[in-house]
Amino acid sequence: MTPGGEVTTEPVNPEKRPEEIPADWRANIIAFACHYCAFAAADLAGVMRLSYLPNVKIVRLPCTGKLDQIYVLRAFERGIDGVFVAG
Numbered sequence: 001m002t003p004g005g006e007v008t009t010e011p012v013n014p015e016k017r018p019e020e021i022p023a024d025w026r027a028n029i030i031a032f033a034c035h036y037c038a039f040a041a042a043d044l045a046g047v048m049r050l051s052y053l054p055n056v057k058i059v060r061l062p063c064t065g066k067l068d069q070i071y072v073l074r075a076f077e078r079g080i081d082g083v084f085v086a087g
Contacts, residue, residue, distance in 0.1 A: 026055045027081035032071070034064045038086035063087065
């Protein structure tokens with residue numbers, strides 16, 4: 001507050017990042033995969049001995065068409081950085 005009792009606020013620059021991202025940071029990603037399509041492809045990649053980063057977690061679903069949006073929102077609430085839905 002200023003001596004006259006007025007509240008002053010400085011403008012906030014939306015382009016300015018509040019903190020820098022560490023060089024060793026990895027995004028936590030969850031993938032919702034259809035059992036017959038995307039999960040089969042991920043399984044085939046494992047058979048071919050291809051690898052992906054350990055910060056990607058795959059959840060197999062019977063069909064991603066029935067995925068409720070609340071599960072996507074809960075993932076973000078619990079700290080997941082990215083959600084991938086493949087079907």
